[in-house]
């Protein structure tokens with residue numbers, strides 16, 4: 252039987268280990284982020300990977316086989332000359348196997364949880380015993396998340412690309428029993444590829460990093476004043492001209508439709524839904540520069556490489572504008588299996604309130620006609636919204652209560668808590684500070700359900716951490732601003748509020764430092780975290 256060490260005790264064990272040993276041995280701090288709903292760790296028993304370890308998957312289920320291959324890749328050659336083999340289930344299961352199995356939804360022990368929404372596709376149960384590891388879920392997504400938890404219980408050095416088998420470095424995980432499911436269905440990150448362009452390889456790496464923390468949405472901010480980043484076949488100058496620069500005057504870039512489809516597929520294989528955003532009617536200088544007819548005065552402005560906001564707007568009274576939007580939404584929607592299309596809608600300073608609301612309502616109809624649910628930044632809450640539309644709250648002083656009262660769901664992205672482009676403190680060399688300085692603790696010590704009066708937990712779809720790229724020229728910069736805060740927001744999205752405590756999280760964050768080093772992540776060594 253697994254020694255039932257409850258989570259509070261686990262936290263005590265974790266912190267005393269960290270205090271006594273400067274460099275804890277691998278997995279001495281079995282710390283999982285996000286915190287599972289229920290986790291019991293056995294102090295003295297362990298599962299040890301051997302050269303004979305195989306990953307057993309159901310017969311004839313390619314989705315699960317793919318998850319098995321991911322796990323094999325993540326373990327790599329750390330324990331043997333070859334990554335563990337993935338094999339279909341047969342009459343007998345070899346010793347020291349890792350078994351992935353689809354079955355009925357795991358049951359969460361009563362009393363273990365705070366209020367949770369009835370999300371079960373992401374739920375899983377993980378049992379680690381000396382003779383076998385079993386991960387069970389009702390859907391492949393749950394298996395994928397169970398695999399992430401198991402991965403985090405293996406020593407950080409498995410994440411290195413080049414580790415060779417070495418008998419002094421056993422690959423093991425503590426015996427454990429985890430039953431887990433998320434609090435919110437929307438656990439997102441946003442990457443602004445418009446202010447600075449990021450290659451598909453960059454975006455894939457970001458997808459891998461968010462997936463490690465069980466995030467399931469990547470919102471791509473694909474167009475802004477400084478650049479248009481996705482090919483639209485019916486309006487080719489958008490990328491040819493509008494994609495040709497970025498903040499600071501660099502060469503910019505764009506995704507062909509094939510590139511975008513490749514990103515969508517890559518994300519889907521990691522259970523991440525791509526949410527495309529074309530910001531409108533403001534933040535549109537790149538489009539206005541590419542097509543004169545989108546401007547009310549019929550003249551195309553020059554390209555823009557600065558970082559001001561609010562100066563551009565599509566000509567909202569012209570029919571060409573709506574033909575343009577219809578083409579753009581249609582082409583992108585056709586490449587996007589996810590249910591959502593984000594229309595931006597923020598920071599429009601050149602239109603009347605009436606013009607703005609009429610625009611949002613009309614575009615909502617276009618998005619709907621292409622089979623997608625419209626999302627917009629919180630300014631859209633002033634327009635008449637359909638219940639299926641979604642408001643992304645960002646302005647710290649605005650309340651999405653009006654949206655919630657219309658029955659519209661809310662994604663919580665308060666800029667003073669979740670904006671990964673905010674500096675950590677005065678010394679941070681990249682980032683902005685208009686919303687706040689956000690140190691590690693600030694990103695964590697809040698709760699979406701108590702943020703606004705009139706917006707109950709049932710109105711909150713989840714959380715999202717946006718990263719605007721005015722000051723991030725490359726992925727190293729992005730990683731520095733994202734870690735550790737991205738992992739913290741991921742935990743807010745997944746773990747029940749009643750069990751979250753900064754003093755305990757900071758110890759788990761510290762134990763992820765070696766893993767981030769092994770993954771080559773350029774993370775911020777916050778002085779609030781006992782690395």
Ligand code: TNX
Nearest residue numbers: 560597598628645672683719
């Ligand atoms: C506000 S957040 C913006 C972005 C900027 C960001 C910089 C939002 C909906 N609009 O256009 O990039 O601040 O932090």
